[in-house]
Amino acid sequence: MQNKINQNTDFEVRSLDAMCINESNIQHKWYHNIKYLIIGVLFGIVFVKSEVISWFRIQEMFRLQSFHMYGVIGSAVVVGMVSIWIIKRFNIKTIYGEKIEFHDKKFNKGQIYGGLLFGFGWAITGACPGPLFAQIGTGASVVIVTLLSAIAGTWFYGLWREKLPH
Amino acid sequence: MIEFLKQPWPWYIAGPLIGLTVPALLILGNKSFGISSSLRHICASCIPANIPFFKYNWKKEVWNLFFVFGIFLGGAIAVNLLSNPVAVQVNPKLTAELAGYGITNFTNLVPLDIMNWHTLFTLKGFIMMVVGGFLVGFGTRYAGGCTSGHAITGLSNLQWPSLIATTCFMVGGFIMANLILPYILSL
Numbered sequence: 001m002q003n004k005i006n007q008n009t010d011f012e013v014r015s016l017d018a019m020c021i022n023e024s025n026i027q028h029k030w031y032h033n034i035k036y037l038i039i040g041v042l043f044g045i046v047f048v049k050s051e052v053i054s055w056f057r058i059q060e061m062f063r064l065q066s067f068h069m070y071g072v073i074g075s076a077v078v079v080g081m082v083s084i085w086i087i088k089r090f091n092i093k094t095i096y097g098e099k100i101e102f103h104d105k106k107f108n109k110g111q112i113y114g115g116l117l118f119g120f121g122w123a124i125t126g127a128c129p130g131p132l133f134a135q136i137g138t139g140a141s142v143v144i145v146t147l148l149s150a151i152a153g154t155w156f157y158g159l160w161r162e163k164l165p166h
Numbered sequence: 167m168i169e170f171l172k173q174p175w176p177w178y179i180a181g182p183l184i185g186l187t188v189p190a191l192l193i194l195g196n197k198s199f200g201i202s203s204s205l206r207h208i209c210a211s212c213i214p215a216n217i218p219f220f221k222y223n224w225k226k227e228v229w230n231l232f233f234v235f236g237i238f239l240g241g242a243i244a245v246n247l248l249s250n251p252v253a254v255q256v257n258p259k260l261t262a263e264l265a266g267y268g269i270t271n272f273t274n275l276v277p278l279d280i281m282n283w284h285t286l287f288t289l290k291g292f293i294m295m296v297v298g299g300f301l302v303g304f305g306t307r308y309a310g311g312c313t314s315g316h317a318i319t320g321l322s323n324l325q326w327p328s329l330i331a332t333t334c335f336m337v338g339g340f341i342m343a344n345l346i347l348p349y350i351l352s353l
Contacts (some may be wrong), residue, residue, distance in 0.1 A: 035194050036229045037236040043187055044240015049171070049248060050180030053241075054275045056256045059264075062343030065257035071177030072184065073317060079185025080199075080322030087189060100192050102323055105310070111331040114308025115316075119338015121301025123347060124294055126276065128313040129306060130201040132299075133234045137241025140276045142283050146299035153303025154205040158219035164308065 047134045055126025062123050108166045121153075172250050188322055197229055200315030202306035204234040267351040280351070290353040309334070 047053045052072050061069035086092065087100055094100060122128055125146055127135060132150060135143040157164075191197040208231070210224040253272040261272070269279045285291030306312040309331045311320060317335065320328020 030228070032195075033229050033232040036191070036197070037232040037239075039187060039190055039194070040233040040236015040238075041240040041243065042236075043184070043233075044237035045244040045248065046175070046180050046183045046240075047237065048241050048244035048275070049175040050177065051174055051254055051275070052180065052184075054254050055277050055281075056254050056260065056264075056272060058339075059343060060256050060260055062339045063257075063260060065260055068177050072181040073313070075178060075181030076185035076318050077321045079182045080188040080318055081324070083185065083189035084192075084322050087192060092193065094193055094196050096195070098196055100196055105320060105325040105327045107327040107330065108310075110308045110310060111316075111327050112334050114305045114310070115331045115334025116305070116338040116341075117301050118305025118309055118312065119335045119340075120342040120346075121298050121303075121305055122313075122335060123339040123342035124298030124350070125302055127302070128201070129205060129302060130234070130237055130312070130314055132302070133201075133237040134241035134244075135275055137238040137243075138245040138275055139242075140274065140278075140281070142281055142286060142295065143276060145286060146295045146302075149296045149299030150303030150306075151205050151208050153300040153305070154202075154307045155209045155213060155215075155217075155220075155303075156300075157304045157307040158206070158209060158217045159215075161219050 043130075044134045044137060047131060048138060053127060053131035053134045053138075058122065058126040110164070110166050113165065168248070171248050174250060174254075185318065185322070188319055191233075195229065198315070199319045200230075200311055201234060201237075202303075202312035202315060203227070204230045205303050206307060207231055264351075269351075288353075290350060293350050293353070305338075 050072060051057050052069060057066070057069055060066040084102070088102070092100065118128075125132075127143070127146070129150060132143055132147045136147065188199045191199050206220070207224045207227045210220040210222060214220040254275075256272070264270075264277070267280075269277050271278045280290060280294055282291075286295055302312075306315075309316065311328070311331065313332075313335065316328040316331040321332060
C-alpha cells in the first residue's frame with residue numbers, strides 16, 4: 001500500500017507541466033533504451049540535413065522570408081496527426097503489446113507566459129532544446145554554454161515555480 | 167545515393183520524417199515525443215537541491231536522455247559523413263540585413279561571427295548565448311513543452327492548450343526577431 005502511494009506521488013510530480021510521461025509499467029533492462037538512441041540519431045541527421053537547426057533558417061522563419069520552416073513543421077504536424085488518428089482508430093499496441101495511452105493537456109497561463117519567453121529565446125539562439133544537442137554534435141562547441149544555460153533556466157523555473165502565475 | 171543524401175533535404179522530406187517520430191516513439195514504448203523534458207531530467211538527476219519539482223524518479227525517464235544523446239550523435243554523423251560544403255542558402259534580404267551587423271559567415275549552422283568562445287565574453291555574445299539559452303530552458307518548462315512537445319505532439323493530438331502555446335512561441339519569436347534582436351545585434 002505504501003509503495004502504491006509513493007508511485008502515485010511520483011507520477012503526480014513527473015506529470016507537472018510535462019508532455020512526456022512514461023506510461024509504460026513494464027520494467028526493462030537499460031539496453032532497451034538503445035532503440036530510443038537510434039531514433040534520436042535518425043532524428044538528429046534529419047535536423048542537420050534539413051537545416052532546421054540553422055540559426056539562419058530560424059531568422060528567415062520569423063521574418064516570413066522563407067516557407068521552409070513552415071513546411072517542415074506543418075508537414076510534421078499533419079503526419080503526426082494522421083499517425084495518432086490511425087493508432088486510435090485501429091487501437092494499435094506497442095511492440096510489447098501495451099495499449100497506447102494519450103492524455104489531455106490542461107490549460108494554464110504558463111503556456112502563454114512561458115510560451116512568449118521561449119519564443120524570445122528561440123529567436124535569439126535560433127534553437128529549441130532539440131537543436132541545441134544536434135548543434136553541439138556538429139562541432140559548434142560554444143553551444144554547450146547555451147545548453148548549460150537552458151538547464152539553468154529549467155532549474156530556476158523549478159525553484160520559482162510556486163511563485164509564478166499559472 | 168550518398169550524393170543525393172548530401173544535398174540539403176527539402177521540407178517535404180524532412181517534415182514527414184520528423185512527424186513519424188511521434189508514432190515511432192509511441193509504438194516502441196508508449197513514449198510521448200518531447201525534448202525539453204530532458205532538461206528537467208538532467209536537473210532532477212544532477213542538481214535536484216530538494217526542489218519538489220525535481221523530486222521524482224528520473225530513472226523512469228532515462229529513455230529521454232538516450233534520445234537526446236542520439237540527437238547529439240546524429241548531428242555529429244550528419245556533419246561528418248553527409249555534409250554538404252555549400253553555405254546555407256537563405257533569402258537575399260536576410261543576407262543583406264545580417265551583413266549590416268557583420269554576420270557574413272554562412273558556412274556553419276550557427277552564426278560563427280557572433281557565436282564563438284571569444285564573443286561569449288562580450289555583452290552581445292552573453293545575451294545571444296547565455297540569456298537566450300536561459301529563456302529557452304525557463305520558457306519551455308514554464309509552457310510545459312517546446313516545439314516537439316507542444317507544436318508537434320500536442321497539435322497532432324488536437325490539444326488546444328498546445329495551440330495556445332505554439333501561437334505564443336511564434337508571437338514571441340516574431341517580436342524578438344523583428345523588434346528586439348536588431349538592437350542586440352547592433353551592440
